[in-house]
Amino acid sequence: MSQKIQVFDTTLRDGEQVPGCQLNTEEKVTVAKELEKLGVDIIEAGFPISSPGDFRSVEAICKAVTEPTVCALTRAKKEDIDAAAAALKFAKRPRIHTGIGSSDTHIHYKFNSTREKILEQGVWAVEYAKSFVEDVEFFAEDAGRADLVFLAQLTEAVINAGATVVNLPDTTGYLLPHQMFQRINYLFENVPNIHKATISMHNHNDLGLATANTIAGIQAGARQVEVTINGIGERAGNTSLEEVAMILNVHKDLGFETGINPQYLYPTSTLVSNMMGMTVQANKAIVGANAFAHSSGIHQDGFLKHSENYEIMKPEDVGVPSSAIVLTSRSGRAALRHRLNLLGFEFEKPELDKLYTRFLLMADERKMIQDEDLKELVG
Numbered sequence: 001m002s003q004k005i006q007v008f009d010t011t012l013r014d015g016e017q018v019p020g021c022q023l024n025t026e027e028k029v030t031v032a033k034e035l036e037k038l039g040v041d042i043i044e045a046g047f048p049i050s051s052p053g054d055f056r057s058v059e060a061i062c063k064a065v066t067e068p069t070v071c072a073l074t075r076a077k078k079e080d081i082d083a084a085a086a087a088l089k090f091a092k093r094p095r096i097h098t099g100i101g102s103s104d105t106h107i108h109y110k111f112n113s114t115r116e117k118i119l120e121q122g123v124w125a126v127e128y129a130k131s132f133v134e135d136v137e138f139f140a141e142d143a144g145r146a147d148l149v150f151l152a153q154l155t156e157a158v159i160n161a162g163a164t165v166v167n168l169p170d171t172t173g174y175l176l177p178h179q180m181f182q183r184i185n186y187l188f189e190n191v192p193n194i195h196k197a198t199i200s201m202h203n204h205n206d207l208g209l210a211t212a213n214t215i216a217g218i219q220a221g222a223r224q225v226e227v228t229i230n231g232i233g234e235r236a237g238n239t240s241l242e243e244v245a246m247i248l249n250v251h252k253d254l255g256f257e258t259g260i261n262p263q264y265l266y267p268t269s270t271l272v273s274n275m276m277g278m279t280v281q282a283n284k285a286i287v288g289a290n291a292f293a294h295s296s297g298i299h300q301d302g303f304l305k306h307s308e309n310y311e312i313m314k315p316e317d318v319g320v321p322s323s324a325i326v327l328t329s330r331s332g333r334a335a336l337r338h339r340l341n342l343l344g345f346e347f348e349k350p351e352l353d354k355l356y357t358r359f360l361l362m363a364d365e366r367k368m369i370q371d372e373d374l375k376e377l378v379g
Ligand code: KIV
Pocket: 014, 139, 140, 141, 142, 167, 169, 170, 171, 202, 204
């Protein structure tokens, strides 16, 4: 039996913090409905105190979706929690996500405070949020660099105050996967009431390790992942939803599953990319333009013999219409024959060999060979 991992999507909060990616209420509602179709469990809809527009967006999302929990972010401050509670008024399943910095760096340089005062404020924030909603998530910002003994005390204290979820973010994307595993494992062994709450992973991608760290966290006991479509988010971004969903799907042996409908991954990625004007890098796993494109002769030949030679998942499974055989001067005869056949041309070997020599000259010059070029080549 697989264990369920809760998918908490923060595209509309952490993702939307990216410069130039801001969405209006109507656009946010469109994305939220797509996320609901995709099967996310929790939508972090925004940070209501941050602007009247964000407040309205959270309110509108609460009215627009029925299945997912709708979550609003707050600092550990009364005015933030009041605003979040008001914005979540129409949610079927509201969650307040409140918290404070937990590393000594944040405690000293950001809050000019002490561990004791931070713990007190965190507990107060959870208790205050609990007076509005049952479901309260606490984030220990910069948990990745926090003193582990203090982090254990803070985690125990906020769980005892009523936190249903404790989010332990690697805010600066600092940790290595084995360190993440050891830290989460340490908490499971040293926080007496940890099983009363869900432990959540929220990892940033500053060293390109967000997804690996999230998987390591799951293996150590975390049961919620905070992710974004296309991995967008502050600086180098957040953990990519599509990567985590497909890792757990491809590696069923790990024993975890999500409620994500993989066939909506690519359409959702395209919607978010277009709406936010944020191009997806071509080599992005799962949803990049080259994720299912084969371009070298050796790979093309192997792929055409059997797709499993070079694909560990099917493009259609994640909503990508089909794999692509891209013709360049690195392509071989098998790929050339395949594309010619698709265009309705059949050639015997000697003829194909001659055509291939001319194809290479053309490809060296034009870099990518399209169908129009092939028709010209055939004459
Ligand atoms: O990266 C982070 O620590 C955050 C928190 C506000 C959850 O985004």
